[in-house]
Amino acid sequence: MAGDASDPIVRVRDISVRFGATKVLDGLSLDVKRGEILGFVGPSGAGKSVLTRTIIGLVPKIGGSIEVFGVDLQTADPTARRAVERRWGVLFQQGALFSSLNVRQNIQFPVREYLNVSQRLLDEITIAKLGMVGLLPEVADRYPSELSGGMIKRVALARALALDPELVFLDEPTSGLDPIGAGDFDDLVRTLQRTLGLTVFMVTHDLDSLHTACDRIAVLGNGKIIAAGSMADMLASQHPWLRAYFHGKRARAVVG
Numbered sequence: 001m002a003g004d005a006s007d008p009i010v011r012v013r014d015i016s017v018r019f020g021a022t023k024v025l026d027g028l029s030l031d032v033k034r035g036e037i038l039g040f041v042g043p044s045g046a047g048k049s050v051l052t053r054t055i056i057g058l059v060p061k062i063g064g065s066i067e068v069f070g071v072d073l074q075t076a077d078p079t080a081r082r083a084v085e086r087r088w089g090v091l092f093q094q095g096a097l098f099s100s101l102n103v104r105q106n107i108q109f110p111v112r113e114y115l116n117v118s119q120r121l122l123d124e125i126t127i128a129k130l131g132m133v134g135l136l137p138e139v140a141d142r143y144p145s146e147l148s149g150g151m152i153k154r155v156a157l158a159r160a161l162a163l164d165p166e167l168v169f170l171d172e173p174t175s176g177l178d179p180i181g182a183g184d185f186d187d188l189v190r191t192l193q194r195t196l197g198l199t200v201f202m203v204t205h206d207l208d209s210l211h212t213a214c215d216r217i218a219v220l221g222n223g224k225i226i227a228a229g230s231m232a233d234m235l236a237s238q239h240p241w242l243r244a245y246f247h248g249k250r251a252r253a254v255v256g
């Protein structure tokens with residue numbers, strides 16, 4: 001299972017994903033290292049969400065291998081697979097809360113799926129997770145339609161943290177938030193990563209997030225990783241897309 005501290009938590013090798021005639025991922029390889037926040041960027045429609053969904057097993061690949069915590073999920077038996085799934089949490093794009101369930105039921109959903117615990121413990125977990133993401137206990141009775149965009153993101157993060165994961169996948173967690181709300185969310189992710197020792201895979205278009213929250217950045221283009229490294233590496237790259245993205249009009253306000 002998990003090896004020494006330098007082993008990658010997620011090890012993707014040479015994977016390809018196709019929808020009909022379109023190859024979205026084409027021989028992609030990527031490591032997510034233990035304890036890092038990896039920011040994952042690339043043009044709209046490049047396949048960032050597809051990679052996330054492929055890693056967690058929601059999209060089938062046509063080649064290559066993916067290991068999470070040292071386990072190849074394709075060849076693992078169902079028990080080993082479930083044991084790995086239990087160690088990650090996911091915040092899907094747009095929060096993706098179940099609209100017919102209240103906040104309490106949303107947060108308890110993954111716990112009920114993987115653990116057999118009492119209602120009392122479930123309620124304690126709910127309040128603890130709401131506290132972790134900076135929300136008051138009374139939010140538990142509200143429905144997603146009664147929450148602001150920022151609160152939805154926080155509840156979705158609380159749900160992703162419900163099983164005390166070691167690894168979290170965040171798909172555009174700050175999209176739709178105003179800059180202050182997005183900055184607060186970045187701070188929250190950073191704090192949780194430090195205090196809980198989380199490894200974070202974060203799909204984002206948010207340059208501020210890349211600057212302030214991410215330890216490393218990987219860039220997707222033409223179905224492959226076209227660059228991976230620090231923000232300084234991204235800024236120094238001569239690749240046309242990276243230049244346009246990190247030195248473009250929107251970047252100037254961030255980079256200065």
Ligand SMILES: Nc1ncnc2c1ncn2[C@@H]1O[C@H](COP(=O)(O)OP(=O)(O)OP(=O)(O)O)[C@@H](O)[C@H]1O
Pocket residue numbers: 019024042043044045046047048049050051
């Ligand atoms: N289930 C699916 N069936 C067919 N095509 C799909 C499916 N899921 C994704 N795609 C296609 O794969 C491509 C990559 O989509 P994806 O959502 O991963 O992009 P993205 O990089 O996350 O984009 P954005 O930054 O806009 O969110 C798109 O062309 C999309 O239409």
